[in-house]
Amino acid sequence: MSSSPTAAEKGGRSEYGVALLLLGLGAWAIVDALGVTDTASRGPVNARTVPIAVGLLLILMAVLLTVDLVRGGRGEAEGGEDVDLSHGSDxxxxxxxxxxxxxxxxxxxxxxxxxxxxxxxxxxxxxxxxxxxxxxxxxxxxxxxxxxxxxxxxxxxxxxxxxxxxxx
Amino acid sequence: MDGINALIDGFGTALTPINLLYAVIGVVLGTAIGVLPGIGPAMTIALLLPLTFTLEPTQAFIMFAGIYYGGMYGGSTTSILLNTPGESASVITAIEGNLMAKKGRGAAALATAAIGSFIAGTIGTLALALVAPQIVKLAIQLGSPDYFAIMMLAFIAVTTVLGSSKIRGLASLGIGLLIGTVGIDPTSGQQRLTLGIPQLADGIDVVVVAVGLFAVGEALWIAAHLRRNPAEIIHVDGARMNREDWRRSWKPWLRGTLIGFPFGAIPAGGAEIPTFLSYAMEKKLTKHPEEFGHGAIEGVAGPEATNNASAAGGLVPLLTLGIPTTATAAVMLGAFQSYGIQPGPRLLDEQADLVWGLIASLFIGNVILLALNLPLATIWARLLNIPRPYLYAGILFFASIGAYAANTSTFDLWLLLIIGGLGFFMRRFGLPVVPAIIAIILGPVAEEQLRRALQISDGELSGLVNTPFSKVVYVIVVLLLVVPVVIDRVQSRRRGGDQGDQGDGIQDAPSLGHQHANQEGQ
Known part of the structure; x- marks a missing residue:
């Protein structure tokens, strides 16, 4: 792992925030889609379908990410030529x-x-x-x-x- | 040989003085910016997207072609001379290249990278010219269900192959699809996810998204973690190689080209996997195995050729199907869209001048690159000394102009800041950026194909899988999703079930290092 233990520990709790963000975005997509009235389209797919599918995907990922975090998974912060991950965000x-x-x-x-x-x-x-x-x-x-x-x-x-x- | 004739016409387009000038500008900009640490080709093209507001499409794409290849060259210089990991596709080059430079063989490393890139780029571009018309012949028969299937494949491949966590990849894909959905739905005319804000009705401008995710997000991220002691730069004078270097380089160049081109053409995360394969292959085939790990020239020649060949390969699906396989290709697709051009099988007919001019200028760009890089390597290397505050301030400065100029509205500046913040958090928490940008650009096109396919089938869902082609593609999609999980299960059972701290457990080739999950790719 490229990040130091202190950064990783701190990141541990804040990563649940990512799951929360995904959940929020997913819920927003679905709520917004339910408010859309589409009378022009026929069949099972209309203007609501894609946002609802995306919302469900985001919520599913929020749940899976939470499970992953509970099991000890961590997101890897990105490295680079000028990036030094040994200190936290400035x-x-x-x-x-x-x-x-x-x-x-x-x-x-x-x-x-x-x-x-x-x-x-x-x-x-x-x-x-x-x-x-x-x-x-x-x-x-x-x-x-x-x-x-x-x-x-x-x-x-x-x-x-x-x-x-x-x-x- | 319709490809060859069309290519000759393309040279006619590309060799006019004004277009040649744009090719040179593109190559110089691409190399310069590629050398600068922290800036990859995707960010470069994103920052230059405002030029598309006024430039002719042919000239803009000739310039982007130069940037596309120039960025690769520049990136390898950085990774050889700078003792830190850089862009994902150059990570492998950096391993042996940096060791060579430390041994005082930097000139040979730079030369084998430059000449290898030239050879691979030239063969790769030739292959592109020959393959593209053939793919178009097949692609012209594909219908909406087939295209939708290919796009699903692109989404799944780019999220599962790239990076170390599938969950984070899919989350990033979802965020991208969500951003792509914002605006008025073109089929029904309904507003979606606009929060009632009129500026969002037309959707979020591609310039704002690309610049926000790549330029602002990246600059904020690097700024928060700026190295307090700048990385050590290895001094080198010139780029040249001796007879022995040539003898040991030419086969790796050709093998690298062979591996890189097909991998570039499929949505499998750009140059990462093929450069790694090339490295492993050269390590196995070399007559000097003892040098690997201490600066072996084959370890630079092979991966560097692979890198450029895969860049050429990546243009095949972009130009023939409208499918981007890397972040850079996605931003270029965004540039096409901002001209109202949708790449696809008809592009080669409808915009023959543009496409063949672009391909011809790739050949020309390659020659210019070689001429610029061999004698001037030392001068390019000086760019590595640019004070970082000015470099990253400059990125934010040009990002702001670009986003503002898109619609001359301050609303876009605030949006840029929000998307830049999103880019920052994605980098912070290991969500890969590439699936997001591909989803933003390709998502709306995929939705259109989905709905068109279902209109044709009169709403029957079977209409999505009723062609042999789409069936095959969906089988591949399922395999991509299932096989890695099965392999992982089997492996962890063999290890005695000691899973746990790897989270969702998909591990990459270990020696790739851990940087690449989130890099913008080429």
Missing amino acids: WRTIGLLVGSFAANALLIDSLGWPISGAILFFGTTYALGARHYVRMALISIVLSVGSWYLFFLGLGIKLPVGLLKGIL
Whole structure:
């Protein structure tokens, strides 16, 4: 196993959350499907069939996964070139990343991509541990303004300009 | 030889200056991104999907073809020079390749990988050109029940063959099918699983799904576990091999090609199993068994050729049946769909220019790759030094642009974050990502075939199994589900019934390592 014992132990209980998620998704699929009225289709298969089948599959897997977990089964966390599984998930980094991402989603329409994209890049590099603030700021601005022009001139897609309207 | 004539026409398409330019761009991008750790070809194509909004389909696919092969080359460089496991298909190459590099034979390892990939890619592409028209002749006679059966086979094969846990594979398949169902049902016009949100009525954009699962999910996952001391990179100058290396490499190249192509064409988890088989075979056939485990060149040449041949093989079902066998192929299918093109037996007729241009540019791409990789190996290797914060920040940055540009709506950015979160948790808890992406892309097509088949049979369920072809396929599906369980039972009885801590107990070839269950595949 690639994960350390501490990570595996911690993962043990949270894996029941996966079963719960599957159960919830399965129930949602079935409840939603029951609300669909399909008068156009004939025969045993209509718009409800596939969602109900998928819902049943998900619920069945939730049950089997629970059995597997009780018997001691564990999901293997994914490895990779830059992945070190000997320490647990770094939630501070994740929080900062999600924060930067959300900032971009909230600000893109008002401030425009050249600014919100720069905030996104600066924030994510900071979250990932870079501390050369001048270099980070320069790269952020070059990337966000550059990608705005690339999309506008190269692909004809107009990303929001926001505050910089008239300047770019 | 209709394939050959069509191929010559394809070269006519591919060799126009503008298309050649796109091939070069694709190859350079593919190699560069393939070398970068943490980014595979599936993520690369996902991040570049926004180009399909404005680019001509032929040019887009010529570029994707370059990325497809370029990503393989780049991946092998990474696994030889970086002392950590990387992409699934390169795991085997990494074993002996990395040992060779440590012994100071890195140049030979890079050269045998590059030349082997070239030979396997060229033979594999030729085989694709010859086989595809024949498959189409058969496929054109298949009806909806047959297609539905093949899709069931693809779903079951990709979940049972890949990874170490069937339950988690099937759970991932279910999640994918669920995501694929969101939106208005095209047959009845009813909204399904949309929660009343108007933006979900058209379904979730393939760009958002692919970028979310591969780019955002992967970047978040790696960010949470970033190595604090970057992995050691082995220095190497150039890529070349001596006469002895050639003598020991050419047979493994050809054998690898032979194993890789057919395995790539069936939905059995991409290049993992054939590269492992090739490694085992070379180990058995070598005249230098003592070198295996200490850096044997055959152990690099064989698996690397297998890897590229299986990439070529994977294009056969994609182009002739519309069935993706790997994550990369699934994302490419998504790209076809975003052009309103549904790959299948009629594709070769209706879009002959596109398909044969694509195949021809695979040949051209291979030549460009060899020319780029042999002399420039050292320069590519420098990409491994890129500071990780900028690399993963860049992935999130381009993922955000792509998802936003799909519909210029912030709703898609929030959706991207949710799907990225899903990708993170799947990686965390060992749910393989490949079944999910294949189910998302293929699920709606399978449903359509199912309902068409039942309309033809007037609602009789026997209409699904009333052709000989579909019967055979379902038998294979049942065998895939039953045989591994039986084998496992028998084995555990022989061991004296000491099952327990393996959970649902399906074990892979042990020396494959445990990374591959969740890798995005090629």
